[in-house]
Amino acid sequence: MDLSNLVPIPVLLPLLAAGITLILARHPAWQKIVSGTTLGLVAVFALILCLAADAQGPIVLWVGAWPDGLGIVLVADRLSSLMVLVSSIVTAIVVIFPSRRDVSDSADGAPVSVFHPTFLVLTAGVSNAFLAGDLFNLFVGFEILLFSSYVLIMLGATRERVRAGSTYVVVSVLSSTLFLLAISIVYGATGTVSFAQLPERLAALDPGLQLVIQLLLLVVFGIKAAIFPLQSWLPDSYPTAPASVTAVFAGLLTKVGVFAIIRMQTLLFPDSPLTDLLLVVAILTMLLGILGALAQGEIKRLLSFTLVSHIGYMLLGIALGTVAGLGASIFYIVHHILVQTALFIVVGLIERVGGSTSLARLGGLASVPLLAVLYLVPALNLGGIPPFSGFLGKVALMDAALATETPLALLAVIAGVATSLLTLIAVIRVWQRAFWQDRGEDDDRVHSLRVLPRIWVVAASGLVGITVLLTVIAGPLTDFAYRAAVDIQGGAYTVAVEEALP
Amino acid sequence: MTPTLILAIAGGVLIAAGVYLLLERSLMRILAGVMLAGNGVNLLFLVSAGPAGDAALVGADPETIADPLPQAMVLTAIVITLATSAFLLAMSYRSFQLEGHDEVADDVEDAIVRRRAEADLSSEAYVDISDSDSESGGRDDSESGGRFERETGSRAEDEEAR
Numbered sequence: 001m002d003l004s005n006l007v008p009i010p011v012l013l014p015l016l017a018a019g020i021t022l023i024l025a026r027h028p029a030w031q032k033i034v035s036g037t038t039l040g041l042v043a044v045f046a047l048i049l050c051l052a053a054d055a056q057g058p059i060v061l062w063v064g065a066w067p068d069g070l071g072i073v074l075v076a077d078r079l080s081s082l083m084v085l086v087s088s089i090v091t092a093i094v095v096i097f098p099s100r101r102d103v104s105d106s107a108d109g110a111p112v113s114v115f116h117p118t119f120l121v122l123t124a125g126v127s128n129a130f131l132a133g134d135l136f137n138l139f140v141g142f143e144i145l146l147f148s149s150y151v152l153i154m155l156g157a158t159r160e161r162v163r164a165g166s167t168y169v170v171v172s173v174l175s176s177t178l179f180l181l182a183i184s185i186v187y188g189a190t191g192t193v194s195f196a197q198l199p200e201r202l203a204a205l206d207p208g209l210q211l212v213i214q215l216l217l218l219v220v221f222g223i224k225a226a227i228f229p230l231q232s233w234l235p236d237s238y239p240t241a242p243a244s245v246t247a248v249f250a251g252l253l254t255k256v257g258v259f260a261i262i263r264m265q266t267l268l269f270p271d272s273p274l275t276d277l278l279l280v281v282a283i284l285t286m287l288l289g290i291l292g293a294l295a296q297g298e299i300k301r302l303l304s305f306t307l308v309s310h311i312g313y314m315l316l317g318i319a320l321g322t323v324a325g326l327g328a329s330i331f332y333i334v335h336h337i338l339v340q341t342a343l344f345i346v347v348g349l350i351e352r353v354g355g356s357t358s359l360a361r362l363g364g365l366a367s368v369p370l371l372a373v374l375y376l377v378p379a380l381n382l383g384g385i386p387p388f389s390g391f392l393g394k395v396a397l398m399d400a401a402l403a404t405e406t407p408l409a410l411l412a413v414i415a416g417v418a419t420s421l422l423t424l425i426a427v428i429r430v431w432q433r434a435f436w437q438d439r440g441e442d443d444d445r446v447h448s449l450r451v452l453p454r455i456w457v458v459a460a461s462g463l464v465g466i467t468v469l470l471t472v473i474a475g476p477l478t479d480f481a482y483r484a485a486v487d488i489q490g491g492a493y494t495v496a497v498e499e500a501l502p
Numbered sequence: 503m504t505p506t507l508i509l510a511i512a513g514g515v516l517i518a519a520g521v522y523l524l525l526e527r528s529l530m531r532i533l534a535g536v537m538l539a540g541n542g543v544n545l546l547f548l549v550s551a552g553p554a555g556d557a558a559l560v561g562a563d564p565e566t567i568a569d570p571l572p573q574a575m576v577l578t579a580i581v582i583t584l585a586t587s588a589f590l591l592a593m594s595y596r597s598f599q600l601e602g603h604d605e606v607a608d609d610v611e612d613a614i615v616r617r618r619a620e621a622d623l624s625s626e627a628y629v630d631i632s633d634s635d636s637e638s639g640g641r642d643d644s645e646s647g648g649r650f651e652r653e654t655g656s657r658a659e660d661e662e663a664r
Contacts, residue, residue, distance in 0.1 A: 143582050147585065154593070157600075159600045159601070160610075162597050162600060163597075163606065163607050164609070165593065166593060166597065166606045167606060169593060170524070170532055170536075174524060176582070176586075177520075177536070177539050177540060177543055180543045181517075181546065184543060184546045184547045184575075185550070187547070187550045187571070187572060188550025236609045295615050295619075296615065297611075297614070297615075298611055301611055
């Protein structure tokens, strides 16, 4: 079988399953089985794609085989297939969590039946954004994932969620409008939106116009990735959603933005890395994000701020524009998707066991040792404690930054170390307050994992296990990331797309 | 490629009006802004399509037809704008149902953090080891930045409403 026919499967399969789960709206148990199996299958296909892309270079499919490159092209190179693989693993695990009670939370008669179809559409959108071979298809992928995220963030439409969701929707709609504007300018200037043809034609443009296009796209993707100064929507909107939804948003959606920045910086504007600008932005994102986290008294908000701050690390690697920097960034993205999702999932468990996510109310959770371990391991990982992948990723990034030997890169390294330490302070404060603080005398709640369905504990342990496993497979994974970076810098993408032209 | 000046100006005006409305707090005005700005961008797509031409049908002379690709993209964009408008309308109506108006409110946790900063208190995540007795319960209102006052206050309001 031709491998290129596998490329659209991560998009098509979830869309198909979304339809099936919609038909099964009155049978929640079946919905869960269908979406679980689908996402598991997607993960398997993504693994095959990933291995194939590693063995034989970018796999390209011209959908519909229209003549002269008229149709849509999907490309799975090392980077995008790795992203699809990680995202499908995360979604396959997270889909286990939402239960009727969790999704509907406090609202009466919340439409639980829409959760699974929307979640599957979200997955399809994320995969489509990763695999898209032209700007407009990337836009469509963004829109698919954004629309399902609008629904998911306002699930149940309670007062708090409508308020938080409004901010999110308006900001996202604005960024989509800007994206469309950027596409129309690109098309007007070059006559194409294909990633394979754009580099050559963009390079022929007036440098001023090139810079306008680049900055416009950077703002668009910057809003999605929540980089400074476009980050303030994120900590306001993410924490109010159900825990499992926040987990997948925090893990995946911002990374789609980072992925788009990588594509744009390496593929469309390889000669204009804007290193200084991006380094300054990366430093400010790291520091302001983590300082925001230190001021929070609510765990989900605190983690949302650390999410913003750690986007800065990925940006740092991209800003350097070197193979080492890119490879380290790709490794860090993989690490961060998994760790951040695991943390939010565990906070969901804490919320169930402790009855709150506010640090002023939690306490004494250390009486549940398994929960304590589940929190502490990814928390230390995020803070960058040595054996874990967070440490390895940060060291790789700093190595890459030091190799460029510019004063700004040195400053970025210092900011990175400071952020890492401050992250540790932030997550350890949660550890102290939620797990070790004495509880108020009027609090007679008995802490026990029994309030949780057993499969949740198993799935959360599995996810935390995967984050630990990242340390074990760090060697092959970094090698893969560096091969992906070499791929990107070497222009394998363009060559493969043109060769596959029907 | 010769762009049409009128289309470009119309697109610019629509986007400017859209941006103005987007800055409002009421969701209905934001919705109007989104629609205006979206249509403005759609017009710019037509500008980027170049000079007008015949309908792009199979069999037409490729030399005289208009560029069909931007039209396809605009069509997609229009569909997306329609969906966005429908969703924003529903959201605005839901907000009206819940609050009696459709204005986007400030974030509650933000307000707490801000109030603590104004009162020159340490952050809620801060653990004071030397004075753990008064801190441990966290019930002191000045320490919590009004969190408990707010919650008991809103509870009283709820009961009143009932």
